Amino acid sequence: MRIIVIEDEKHLNDILHDYLKDTFENIVVDQVYDGDDALEFLQEYTYDVILLDVMLPHTDGFEIAKTIRETSKTPIIMLSAYSDEDNQIRGYNLGIDEFVKKPYSPKLVMKKIEAIINRYSGNNPLGLSSYGILKYDLTTYKMFVLDEEVYLNPKEWELFNIFIHNIGVVLSRDTLLNKAWGYDYFGDDRTVDTHIKRLRQKLKSAGDYIKTIYKVGYSFEK
Amino acid sequence: MRIIVIEDEKHLNDILHDYLKDTFENIVVDQVYDGDDALEFLQEYTYDVILLDVMLPHTDGFEIAKTIRETSKTPIIMLSAYSDEDNQIRGYNLGIDEFVKKPYSPKLVMKKIEAIINRYSGNNPLGLSSYGILKYDLTTYKMFVLDEEVYLNPKEWELFNIFIHNIGVVLSRDTLLNKAWGYDYFGDDRTVDTHIKRLRQKLKSAGDYIKTIYKVGYSFEK
DNA sequence: TCCGATTGTGACAAATTATTGACAATTTTA
DNA sequence: TAAAATTGTCAATAATTTGTCACAATCGGA
Numbered sequence: 001m002r003i004i005v006i007e008d009e010k011h012l013n014d015i016l017h018d019y020l021k022d023t024f025e026n027i028v029v030d031q032v033y034d035g036d037d038a039l040e041f042l043q044e045y046t047y048d049v050i051l052l053d054v055m056l057p058h059t060d061g062f063e064i065a066k067t068i069r070e071t072s073k074t075p076i077i078m079l080s081a082y083s084d085e086d087n088q089i090r091g092y093n094l095g096i097d098e099f100v101k102k103p104y105s106p107k108l109v110m111k112k113i114e115a116i117i118n119r120y121s122g123n124n125p126l127g128l129s130s131y132g133i134l135k136y137d138l139t140t141y142k143m144f145v146l147d148e149e150v151y152l153n154p155k156e157w158e159l160f161n162i163f164i165h166n167i168g169v170v171l172s173r174d175t176l177l178n179k180a181w182g183y184d185y186f187g188d189d190r191t192v193d194t195h196i197k198r199l200r201q202k203l204k205s206a207g208d209y210i211k212t213i214y215k216v217g218y219s220f221e222k
Numbered sequence: 223m224r225i226i227v228i229e230d231e232k233h234l235n236d237i238l239h240d241y242l243k244d245t246f247e248n249i250v251v252d253q254v255y256d257g258d259d260a261l262e263f264l265q266e267y268t269y270d271v272i273l274l275d276v277m278l279p280h281t282d283g284f285e286i287a288k289t290i291r292e293t294s295k296t297p298i299i300m301l302s303a304y305s306d307e308d309n310q311i312r313g314y315n316l317g318i319d320e321f322v323k324k325p326y327s328p329k330l331v332m333k334k335i336e337a338i339i340n341r342y343s344g345n346n347p348l349g350l351s352s353y354g355i356l357k358y359d360l361t362t363y364k365m366f367v368l369d370e371e372v373y374l375n376p377k378e379w380e381l382f383n384i385f386i387h388n389i390g391v392v393l394s395r396d397t398l399l400n401k402a403w404g405y406d407y408f409g410d411d412r413t414v415d416t417h418i419k420r421l422r423q424k425l426k427s428a429g430d431y432i433k434t435i436y437k438v439g440y441s442f443e444k
Numbered sequence: 445t446c447c448g449a450t451t452g453t454g455a456c457a458a459a460t461t462a463t464t465g466a467c468a469a470t471t472t473t474a
Numbered sequence: 475t476a477a478a479a480t481t482g483t484c485a486a487t488a489a490t491t492t493g494t495c496a497c498a499a500t501c502g503g504a
Contacts, residue, residue, distance in 0.1 A: 039329045043245070070333050153480060168362055190462090191482055197463065198481095212462070213363055214490070215376040375491060412451085413493055419453060420492095434451070436501060 002045060003113070004030040006038045006064065007053040007079065016051060019106040020113075035059025039067065047074055048120075049113050052096075054080040054087065062094060069095040075116045079104065088146060089205055092133040093222050131164060132222035133206050138164075145204045155180065156199045163210065163220035172217035192218075224267060225335070226252040228260040228286065229275040229301065238273060241328040242335075257281025261289060269296050271335050274318075276302040276309065284312060291317040297338045301326065310368060311427055314355040315444050353386060354444035355428050360386075367426045377402065378421045385432065385442035394439035414440075 003020055007013040013031050020029045030045065032038045035058040042050075042064075050068065054061035065076055078091045081102040088099045098112050119128070128135045128142070135144040141157060143150050152160065158180045162171070173192040177185060180195075196218060200207035211219045225242055229235040235253050242251045252267065254260045256279040264272075264286075272290065276283035287298055298318040302309055310321045320334050350357045350364070357366040360383060365372050374382065380402045384393070395414045399407060402417075418440060422429035433441050 036327065039327060043329045043332065067330065067333055070337050155481070168364075170362055188483060190484075193462065194464085194482075197465095215461070216363065219362065377492070410494065412495085415451065416453080416493075418451095422452095437450070 001026060001048050001117075002028040002030070003049045003051065004032065004038070004041055004045070004047050005051045006032050006035075006056065006061070007051065008033045008056050009053075012053075015106055016109065019110055023110045023113075033057075035061075035064055038064055042068060049116060050074055050076045051109070052076055052078050054078060054082060054091075062090060065091065065094045065096055075120060077109065077112055077116070079109075085146070085205065089133055092146070095132075097130070131167075132209060134203070134209075136160070136164075143202075145206055150202050150204070152199070152202055155195055156202060159195055159199050163218075166220065168219060168221045170213050170217055170219040175217065223248060223270045223339075224250040224252070225271050225273065226254065226260070226263055226267070226269050227273045228254050228257075228278065228283070229273070230255045230278050231275075234275075237328055238331065241332055245332045245335075255279075257283075257286055260286055264290060271338060272296055272298045273331070274298055274300050276300060276313075284316060287313065287316040287318055299331065299334055299338070301331075307368070307427070311355055314352075314368070317354075353389075354431060356425070356431075358382070358386075365424075367428055372424050372426070374421070374424055377417055378424060381417055381421050385440075388442065390441060390443045392435050392438055392441040397439065 001024060005013050005016045005020070007016065010033065013033065017029050017031055020027055030041055030047075032041055035056045038052075038056070039059065052061050052064060056064070061078060061080070065078065068074060068076065073095075075098075076096040077098040077100060078096045079100050079102060080087055080091070091099050097116060100109055100112065128137050128144075130136070133146050135147070136142065138157075138161060141152070143152055143160075159176070162176065162179050171179075173189045176192050177187065177189070181187065196210060200210055203209065206222075209220055209222050211221060213219055223246060227235050227238045227242070229238065232255065235255065239251050239253055242249055252263055252269075254263055258280045260274075260278070261281065274283050274286060278286070283300060283302070287300065290296065290298065295317075297320075299320045299322060300313045300318045301322050301324060302313070303324040313321050319338060322331055322334065350359050350366070352358070355368050357369070358364060360379075363374070363379060365374055365382075381398070384398065384401050393401075395411045398414050399409065399411070403409065418432060422432055425431065428444075431442055431444050433443060435441055
């Protein structure tokens with residue numbers, strides 16, 4: 001197993017390094033202290049997990065996450081002193097896997113790493129998929145927004161299911177009626193709007209993943 | 223895979239060469255240092271990607287890009303010290319695919335190459351078309367000007383749709399009214415002008431792709 | 445170069461479309 | 475079967491888009 005710690009505060013970087021060495025057998029830990037070095041290491045090696053601080057000299061964490069995600073799905077755990085929701089959302093929208101607020105307990109970070117490794121290695125108790133700030137399981141009907149569970153009604157699941165399988169596609173109200181209510185259903189266009197409203201509310205900050213395409217319909221995208 | 227690096231600074235050329243060799247398996251990298259040689263190589267071989275510096279002896283990068291685009295659609299990544307928008311616009315108008323400002327990190331260039339290769343090899347999530355500095359998708363109603371997303375209203379999409387399918391054709395206000403508003407529409411000629419104004423504003427620097435043909439109408443061309 | 449015709453533009457009003465809340469109907473649950 | 479939860483309808487309200495106009499800027503021929 002190989003993990004890279006991208007964190008400019010040498011002290012924190014060392015703490016993480018030590019915990020990693022203690023917690024996992026056969027682990028290689030690379031320590032880098034600025035964004036540019038990070039990119040070079042990422043170029044060179046393949047990692048199982050990336051620990052990434054947001055505040056970095058030269059290239060910041062968001063930039064790095066973006067660059068990584070252009071070509072790879074390596075799990076990223078983002079570490080940030082800015083614990084505000086906007087930063088979290090921004091991170092998740094770039095495709096990171098976990099967000100840990102500073103000051104964090106190194107033990108918590110180790111737990112998250114274990115969870116991620118389990119998840120990726122297949123023995124995943126909750127088979128959670130994720131999209132932006134959402135984590136969900138279409139088989140067990142579980143939905144989390146920023147790790148907080150929310151409960152969707154059947155019709156809301158149906159809509160979400162359609163959307164998540166048609167990311168970026170513009171779906172007219174008619175299409176949605178057909179797909180979610182069936183072709184024989186005879187009902188009001190506006191009913192779709194009402195359910196969209198309810199789904200948006202339940203998805204909270206992710207509510208605006210559902211875009212309104214004026215005069216056309218709706219489309220789902222982070 | 224075969225890539226050509228057209229860059230007169232030997233040092234930079236070598237760096238790119240080395241990174242390419244390290245990053246990609248089974249790659250052939252041709253290095254040339256001036257415009258005329260470049261044209262000869264381009265004549266001789268077929269490339270997967272072309273890395274092209276703007277400042278070159280003899281024939282400059284823009285000239286070369288133009289020549290290439292007369293006969294081929296091989297992806298071109300342009301490298302330029304002149305990071306100003308005008309050069310970018312000029313490059314995109316010649317039909318290049320990506321523009322990277324100097325000083326660039328070679329990692330970033332590699333990432334762009336990977337992204338381009340993915341895009342061309344079919345697994346392209348957004349089916350974006352492009353025209354000059356515009357990238358757009360008529361089915362998902364997405365429009366990007368110099369990679370920045372802008373939002374068009376329905377009537378603006380309709381106009382754009384007409385224009386993009388009639389490049390270089392002069393369309394009278396009447397024709398536009400008929401095509402975008404329908405033959406039964408009874409309204410003012412000048413309404414077209416207003417919508418043209420709005421479309422131009424939204425397309426920003428690409429606004430002047432819409433030419434006014436005095437006393438006749440409008441035509442769309444970069 | 446000047447002048448009338450043509451086009452560009454900002455402001456506003458009208459029209460269209462979307463969002464929302466309230467409530468009734470329906471379905472599910474206990 | 476009653477209570478609770480979900481779903482569908484609808485109309486009021488909000489938001490956005492569209493059309494018109496008046497005036498400014500520009501064009502091209504005399």
